[in-house]
Amino acid sequence: MSKKKEKRLDETAYVYVVKNTSYNDITLLAWDSVLYAGTPVVYDTRYGYDLGFVVAPAPQSREPYREGDMNIHGACLHFGPTDGQEEVQDDPNAHQCDYCMGCQASYEPVKVRVNGNVDWIDHLATPAEMARWRENSAREERALIICREKVARHKLKMKLITAHFLLGENKVVFFFSADERVDFRELVKDLVGVFKMRIELRQVGVRDESRLVGGLSVCGRDYCCHSISDKMQPVSIKMAKEQNLSLNSMKISGPCGRLLCCLAYEYDYYVEEKGSMPSEGSRIRIDHELWRVSEVNILSRKVTLCASENRTLSIPFAEFYRLEDGHWAVNEDYLEELFSSE
Numbered sequence: 001m002s003k004k005k006e007k008r009l010d011e012t013a014y015v016y017v018v019k020n021t022s023y024n025d026i027t028l029l030a031w032d033s034v035l036y037a038g039t040p041v042v043y044d045t046r047y048g049y050d051l052g053f054v055v056a057p058a059p060q061s062r063e064p065y066r067e068g069d070m071n072i073h074g075a076c077l078h079f080g081p082t083d084g085q086e087e088v089q090d091d092p093n094a095h096q097c098d099y100c101m102g103c104q105a106s107y108e109p110v111k112v113r114v115n116g117n118v119d120w121i122d123h124l125a126t127p128a129e130m131a132r133w134r135e136n137s138a139r140e141e142r143a144l145i146i147c148r149e150k151v152a153r154h155k156l157k158m159k160l161i162t163a164h165f166l167l168g169e170n171k172v173v174f175f176f177s178a179d180e181r182v183d184f185r186e187l188v189k190d191l192v193g194v195f196k197m198r199i200e201l202r203q204v205g206v207r208d209e210s211r212l213v214g215g216l217s218v219c220g221r222d223y224c225c226h227s228i229s230d231k232m233q234p235v236s237i238k239m240a241k242e243q244n245l246s247l248n249s250m251k252i253s254g255p256c257g258r259l260l261c262c263l264a265y266e267y268d269y270y271v272e273e274k275g276s277m278p279s280e281g282s283r284i285r286i287d288h289e290l291w292r293v294s295e296v297n298i299l300s301r302k303v304t305l306c307a308s309e310n311r312t313l314s315i316p317f318a319e320f321y322r323l324e325d326g327h328w329a330v331n332e333d334y335l336e337e338l339f340s341s342e
Helices: 127-154 186-195 206-213 237-242 265-273 332-340
Strands: 012-020 027-029 040-045 048-057 111-113 157-165 173-175 199-202 285-286 289-297 302-304 312-315 320-322 328-330
Touching: 012 040, 012 157, 027 048, 040 127, 048 127, 127 157, 127 173, 127 186, 173 206, 186 199, 199 289, 237 265, 237 302, 285 328, 328 332
Parallel strands: 173 199
Antiparallel strands: 012 027, 012 048, 012 111, 040 048, 157 173, 285 289, 289 302, 302 312, 320 328
16 A cells, blocks of 8 residues: 555655656655655656655745845755765755755755645665666667657657656556657557557657757756756746847757747746836936936846937946836936046
Protein backbone atom coordinates (compact mmCIF):
# COMPACT_ATOMS: atom_id res chain seq x y z
CA MET A 1 0.00 0.00 0.00
CA SER A 2 1.29 3.45 -0.83
CA LYS A 3 2.38 5.87 1.85
CA LYS A 4 -0.04 8.40 0.40
CA LYS A 5 -3.02 6.18 1.26
CA GLU A 6 -1.76 5.27 4.73
CA LYS A 7 -1.28 8.83 5.93
CA ARG A 8 -4.00 10.92 7.48
CA LEU A 9 -5.12 13.97 5.57
CA ASP A 10 -4.41 16.35 8.42
CA GLU A 11 -0.91 16.02 9.85
CA THR A 12 2.55 17.54 9.86
CA ALA A 13 5.30 16.46 7.49
CA TYR A 14 8.42 17.64 5.70
CA VAL A 15 7.74 18.85 2.16
CA TYR A 16 10.35 18.43 -0.58
CA VAL A 17 10.91 19.49 -4.16
CA VAL A 18 11.30 16.25 -6.14
CA LYS A 19 12.46 16.03 -9.76
CA ASN A 20 12.02 13.17 -12.21
CA THR A 21 15.09 13.42 -14.44
CA SER A 22 13.62 11.24 -17.20
CA TYR A 23 10.82 13.57 -18.26
CA ASN A 24 11.88 16.57 -16.21
CA ASP A 25 8.78 16.89 -14.04
CA ILE A 26 9.05 18.76 -10.75
CA THR A 27 6.60 18.27 -7.88
CA LEU A 28 6.14 18.84 -4.14
CA LEU A 29 5.94 15.70 -2.03
CA ALA A 30 5.63 15.03 1.71
CA TRP A 31 7.65 12.63 3.87
CA ASP A 32 7.83 12.04 7.62
CA SER A 33 11.61 12.32 8.08
CA VAL A 34 14.50 14.53 6.99
CA LEU A 35 15.84 13.88 3.46
CA TYR A 36 18.72 15.53 1.64
CA ALA A 37 19.33 16.58 -1.95
CA GLY A 38 19.96 13.62 -4.24
CA THR A 39 17.98 11.09 -2.18
CA PRO A 40 16.22 8.69 -4.62
CA VAL A 41 12.50 8.20 -3.92
CA VAL A 42 9.61 6.37 -5.55
CA TYR A 43 6.31 8.19 -6.00
CA ASP A 44 3.15 8.27 -8.11
CA THR A 45 3.79 10.36 -11.24
CA ARG A 46 1.33 11.27 -13.98
CA TYR A 47 2.51 8.17 -15.90
CA GLY A 48 2.67 5.74 -12.97
CA TYR A 49 5.04 4.88 -10.11
CA ASP A 50 8.55 6.02 -10.95
CA LEU A 51 11.87 7.18 -9.53
CA GLY A 52 12.67 10.78 -8.66
CA PHE A 53 15.35 12.63 -6.73
CA VAL A 54 14.93 15.04 -3.84
CA VAL A 55 16.18 18.46 -4.94
CA ALA A 56 15.74 20.39 -1.69
CA PRO A 57 13.23 21.14 1.06
CA ALA A 58 10.36 23.22 -0.29
CA PRO A 59 11.41 26.86 0.27
CA GLN A 60 9.73 28.38 3.31
CA SER A 61 9.07 32.11 3.31
CA ARG A 62 10.62 33.72 6.38
CA GLU A 63 8.78 36.98 5.73
CA PRO A 64 5.79 37.98 3.59
CA TYR A 65 6.61 39.21 0.08
CA ARG A 66 7.00 42.96 -0.26
CA GLU A 67 6.51 44.79 -3.56
CA GLY A 68 9.83 45.53 -5.20
CA ASP A 69 11.74 42.95 -3.13
CA MET A 70 14.61 41.77 -5.35
CA ASN A 71 16.00 39.22 -2.86
CA ILE A 72 13.72 36.32 -3.80
CA HIS A 73 15.25 32.85 -4.12
CA GLY A 74 14.04 29.33 -4.77
CA ALA A 75 15.43 25.82 -4.70
CA CYS A 76 18.34 25.10 -7.04
CA LEU A 77 17.62 22.28 -9.50
CA HIS A 78 21.30 21.65 -10.29
CA PHE A 79 22.06 18.59 -8.20
CA GLY A 80 23.33 15.02 -8.39
CA PRO A 81 22.27 11.77 -6.72
CA THR A 82 23.98 11.24 -3.39
CA ASP A 83 23.87 8.82 -0.50
CA GLY A 84 25.41 11.20 2.01
CA GLN A 85 24.26 14.11 4.12
CA GLU A 86 25.03 17.52 2.72
CA GLU A 87 26.05 20.54 4.73
CA VAL A 88 23.11 22.73 5.73
CA GLN A 89 22.99 26.39 6.64
CA ASP A 90 21.01 28.12 9.36
CA ASP A 91 20.87 31.22 7.17
CA PRO A 92 19.76 30.34 3.60
CA ASN A 93 21.29 33.59 2.30
CA ALA A 94 24.73 32.89 3.79
CA HIS A 95 25.94 31.02 0.71
CA GLN A 96 24.98 30.50 -2.91
CA CYS A 97 25.86 27.50 -5.04
CA ASP A 98 28.75 27.68 -7.49
CA TYR A 99 26.58 26.81 -10.49
CA CYS A 100 23.85 29.41 -10.71
CA MET A 101 25.01 31.89 -8.04
CA GLY A 102 21.40 32.84 -7.44
CA CYS A 103 19.82 30.13 -5.32
CA GLN A 104 19.72 29.44 -1.64
CA ALA A 105 22.15 27.21 0.17
CA SER A 106 20.66 24.02 1.58
CA TYR A 107 18.99 24.42 4.94
CA GLU A 108 17.35 22.09 7.41
CA PRO A 109 13.72 21.36 6.45
CA VAL A 110 10.91 22.21 8.84
CA LYS A 111 7.67 20.37 9.43
CA VAL A 112 4.47 21.94 8.12
CA ARG A 113 0.81 20.95 8.20
CA VAL A 114 -0.07 19.40 4.84
CA ASN A 115 -3.87 19.06 5.23
CA GLY A 116 -4.11 16.60 2.33
CA ASN A 117 -3.04 19.19 -0.24
CA VAL A 118 0.34 17.54 -0.94
CA ASP A 119 0.96 14.01 -2.24
CA TRP A 120 3.29 11.68 -0.38
CA ILE A 121 6.49 9.93 -1.38
CA ASP A 122 5.61 6.23 -1.61
CA HIS A 123 8.96 4.98 -0.29
CA LEU A 124 12.70 5.54 -0.45
CA ALA A 125 14.31 3.72 -3.37
CA THR A 126 16.09 0.48 -2.47
CA PRO A 127 19.50 -0.58 -3.89
CA ALA A 128 17.68 -3.15 -6.05
CA GLU A 129 15.41 -0.45 -7.46
CA MET A 130 18.37 1.80 -8.20
CA ALA A 131 20.05 -1.08 -10.08
CA ARG A 132 16.86 -1.67 -12.08
CA TRP A 133 16.60 2.07 -12.81
CA ARG A 134 20.14 2.05 -14.23
CA GLU A 135 19.32 -1.01 -16.34
CA ASN A 136 16.18 0.67 -17.66
CA SER A 137 18.13 3.82 -18.51
CA ALA A 138 20.60 1.74 -20.53
CA ARG A 139 17.71 0.13 -22.47
CA GLU A 140 16.02 3.38 -23.43
CA GLU A 141 18.30 4.29 -26.36
CA ARG A 142 17.77 0.87 -27.95
CA ALA A 143 14.01 1.15 -27.39
CA LEU A 144 14.03 4.50 -29.18
CA ILE A 145 15.85 2.99 -32.18
CA ILE A 146 13.33 0.14 -32.41
CA CYS A 147 10.39 2.53 -32.18
CA ARG A 148 11.85 4.76 -34.92
CA GLU A 149 12.14 1.75 -37.21
CA LYS A 150 8.48 0.91 -36.56
CA VAL A 151 7.43 4.51 -37.18
CA ALA A 152 9.24 4.49 -40.54
CA ARG A 153 7.62 1.17 -41.46
CA HIS A 154 4.15 2.56 -40.75
CA LYS A 155 5.04 5.82 -42.55
CA LEU A 156 3.85 7.96 -39.66
CA LYS A 157 4.65 11.69 -39.61
CA MET A 158 5.96 11.90 -36.08
CA LYS A 159 9.29 12.77 -34.49
CA LEU A 160 10.32 10.55 -31.59
CA ILE A 161 12.05 12.42 -28.77
CA THR A 162 12.73 10.12 -25.83
CA ALA A 163 11.73 6.76 -24.38
CA HIS A 164 11.38 5.94 -20.69
CA PHE A 165 10.81 2.68 -18.80
CA LEU A 166 8.90 3.28 -15.58
CA LEU A 167 10.48 1.87 -12.44
CA GLY A 168 7.32 0.84 -10.60
CA GLU A 169 5.27 -0.48 -13.52
CA ASN A 170 5.71 -2.77 -16.53
CA LYS A 171 5.38 0.13 -18.95
CA VAL A 172 7.41 2.20 -21.42
CA VAL A 173 6.48 5.74 -22.45
CA PHE A 174 7.53 7.21 -25.82
CA PHE A 175 7.42 10.98 -26.22
CA PHE A 176 6.98 12.40 -29.71
CA SER A 177 6.10 15.61 -31.53
CA ALA A 178 3.99 15.99 -34.66
CA ASP A 179 2.39 18.78 -36.64
CA GLU A 180 -0.99 17.09 -36.62
CA ARG A 181 -2.92 14.29 -34.95
CA VAL A 182 -1.35 10.86 -35.51
CA ASP A 183 -3.19 7.53 -35.61
CA PHE A 184 -0.65 5.24 -33.96
CA ARG A 185 -2.88 2.30 -33.00
CA GLU A 186 -1.10 -0.16 -35.31
CA LEU A 187 2.26 1.13 -34.10
CA VAL A 188 1.27 0.40 -30.49
CA LYS A 189 0.33 -3.17 -31.41
CA ASP A 190 3.76 -3.71 -32.98
CA LEU A 191 5.55 -2.24 -29.97
CA VAL A 192 3.59 -4.41 -27.53
CA GLY A 193 4.71 -7.44 -29.54
CA VAL A 194 8.35 -6.38 -29.22
CA PHE A 195 8.52 -5.17 -25.60
CA LYS A 196 5.84 -7.40 -24.03
CA MET A 197 4.65 -4.58 -21.77
CA ARG A 198 2.25 -1.66 -21.73
CA ILE A 199 3.03 1.04 -24.29
CA GLU A 200 2.13 4.71 -23.98
CA LEU A 201 2.80 7.25 -26.73
CA ARG A 202 2.63 10.84 -25.51
CA GLN A 203 2.48 13.73 -27.99
CA VAL A 204 4.15 16.96 -26.83
CA GLY A 205 4.65 20.43 -28.33
CA VAL A 206 7.90 21.99 -29.52
CA ARG A 207 8.47 23.75 -26.18
CA ASP A 208 8.02 20.47 -24.31
CA GLU A 209 10.50 18.84 -26.69
CA SER A 210 13.17 21.30 -25.59
CA ARG A 211 12.17 20.75 -21.95
CA LEU A 212 12.64 16.99 -22.29
CA VAL A 213 15.88 16.96 -24.29
CA GLY A 214 17.66 20.02 -22.87
CA GLY A 215 20.60 21.86 -24.40
CA LEU A 216 22.41 25.20 -24.36
CA SER A 217 20.42 28.37 -24.96
CA VAL A 218 21.58 31.63 -26.57
CA CYS A 219 22.89 32.81 -23.18
CA GLY A 220 25.25 29.82 -23.00
CA ARG A 221 23.43 28.14 -20.12
CA ASP A 222 21.05 25.18 -19.89
CA TYR A 223 17.53 25.69 -21.22
CA CYS A 224 15.44 27.25 -18.45
CA CYS A 225 12.58 24.84 -19.18
CA HIS A 226 14.95 21.91 -18.67
CA SER A 227 17.02 23.00 -15.67
CA ILE A 228 14.97 25.53 -13.71
CA SER A 229 11.25 24.81 -14.02
CA ASP A 230 8.87 22.41 -15.75
CA LYS A 231 6.08 25.01 -15.83
CA MET A 232 5.67 26.45 -19.33
CA GLN A 233 4.46 30.00 -18.77
CA PRO A 234 2.73 31.85 -21.63
CA VAL A 235 5.17 34.31 -23.23
CA SER A 236 4.14 37.20 -25.49
CA ILE A 237 5.90 39.86 -27.55
CA LYS A 238 4.41 42.42 -25.14
CA MET A 239 6.82 41.16 -22.48
CA ALA A 240 9.81 41.99 -24.68
CA LYS A 241 8.43 45.47 -25.43
CA GLU A 242 7.81 46.18 -21.75
CA GLN A 243 11.47 45.37 -20.97
CA ASN A 244 12.79 47.53 -23.84
CA LEU A 245 14.33 44.50 -25.54
CA SER A 246 15.10 44.11 -29.22
CA LEU A 247 12.12 42.75 -31.15
CA ASN A 248 14.42 40.86 -33.52
CA SER A 249 12.98 37.34 -33.47
CA MET A 250 16.46 35.81 -33.70
CA LYS A 251 17.45 37.48 -30.41
CA ILE A 252 14.35 36.78 -28.35
CA SER A 253 13.51 33.26 -29.57
CA GLY A 254 14.87 30.01 -28.20
CA PRO A 255 16.06 26.93 -30.11
CA CYS A 256 12.47 25.67 -30.03
CA GLY A 257 11.47 28.58 -32.27
CA ARG A 258 9.24 30.11 -29.59
CA LEU A 259 9.82 33.23 -27.50
CA LEU A 260 12.37 32.76 -24.70
CA CYS A 261 10.90 31.55 -21.40
CA CYS A 262 13.08 34.05 -19.52
CA LEU A 263 11.10 36.96 -21.02
CA ALA A 264 8.42 36.15 -18.44
CA TYR A 265 10.73 36.04 -15.42
CA GLU A 266 11.16 39.78 -14.88
CA TYR A 267 8.03 40.99 -16.69
CA ASP A 268 5.94 41.41 -13.53
CA TYR A 269 8.77 43.33 -11.87
CA TYR A 270 9.06 45.69 -14.85
CA VAL A 271 5.31 46.31 -14.84
CA GLU A 272 5.40 46.91 -11.08
CA GLU A 273 8.31 49.34 -11.31
CA LYS A 274 7.01 51.21 -14.35
CA GLY A 275 3.67 51.64 -12.61
CA SER A 276 5.40 53.92 -10.10
CA MET A 277 7.09 56.03 -12.80
CA PRO A 278 5.89 58.37 -15.58
CA SER A 279 4.64 56.31 -18.51
CA GLU A 280 6.48 56.39 -21.83
CA GLY A 281 4.94 58.92 -24.20
CA SER A 282 3.59 61.13 -21.41
CA ARG A 283 4.54 64.82 -21.07
CA ILE A 284 6.29 66.52 -18.14
CA ARG A 285 6.56 70.28 -17.76
CA ILE A 286 10.09 71.54 -17.04
CA ASP A 287 10.82 75.27 -16.92
CA HIS A 288 7.66 76.21 -18.87
CA GLU A 289 8.38 73.62 -21.57
CA LEU A 290 6.82 70.20 -22.18
CA TRP A 291 9.24 67.29 -22.38
CA ARG A 292 8.19 63.85 -23.62
CA VAL A 293 9.11 60.66 -21.75
CA SER A 294 10.94 58.59 -24.37
CA GLU A 295 12.24 55.76 -22.17
CA VAL A 296 11.89 54.39 -18.65
CA ASN A 297 14.99 52.27 -17.96
CA ILE A 298 14.46 49.94 -15.01
CA LEU A 299 18.07 48.71 -14.93
CA SER A 300 19.72 52.14 -14.78
CA ARG A 301 16.70 53.49 -12.86
CA LYS A 302 16.57 56.58 -15.03
CA VAL A 303 13.92 58.27 -17.18
CA THR A 304 14.94 59.76 -20.51
CA LEU A 305 13.10 62.94 -21.58
CA CYS A 306 13.31 64.59 -24.99
CA ALA A 307 12.29 68.00 -26.32
CA SER A 308 12.64 70.01 -29.53
CA GLU A 309 15.97 70.29 -31.34
CA ASN A 310 16.92 66.76 -30.21
CA ARG A 311 17.54 67.83 -26.62
CA THR A 312 17.50 65.01 -24.06
CA LEU A 313 17.66 64.67 -20.30
CA SER A 314 18.37 61.52 -18.28
CA ILE A 315 16.91 61.89 -14.78
CA PRO A 316 17.07 59.36 -11.88
CA PHE A 317 13.81 57.86 -10.61
CA ALA A 318 14.34 59.42 -7.18
CA GLU A 319 13.96 62.95 -8.57
CA PHE A 320 10.35 62.45 -9.74
CA TYR A 321 7.25 63.05 -7.64
CA ARG A 322 3.49 63.27 -8.23
CA LEU A 323 1.53 66.50 -8.04
CA GLU A 324 -1.90 66.65 -6.42
CA ASP A 325 -3.54 66.62 -9.85
CA GLY A 326 -1.82 63.30 -10.68
CA HIS A 327 0.76 64.75 -13.07
CA TRP A 328 4.48 64.10 -12.65
CA ALA A 329 7.11 66.71 -11.86
CA VAL A 330 10.87 66.80 -11.32
CA ASN A 331 12.59 68.00 -8.15
CA GLU A 332 13.29 71.74 -8.59
CA ASP A 333 16.60 71.63 -6.69
CA TYR A 334 17.84 68.85 -8.98
CA LEU A 335 16.85 70.79 -12.11
CA GLU A 336 18.50 73.95 -10.86
CA GLU A 337 21.74 72.09 -10.20
CA LEU A 338 21.49 70.27 -13.54
CA PHE A 339 20.98 73.37 -15.67
CA SER A 340 23.53 75.45 -13.75
CA SER A 341 26.23 72.89 -14.51
CA GLU A 342 25.61 73.02 -18.27
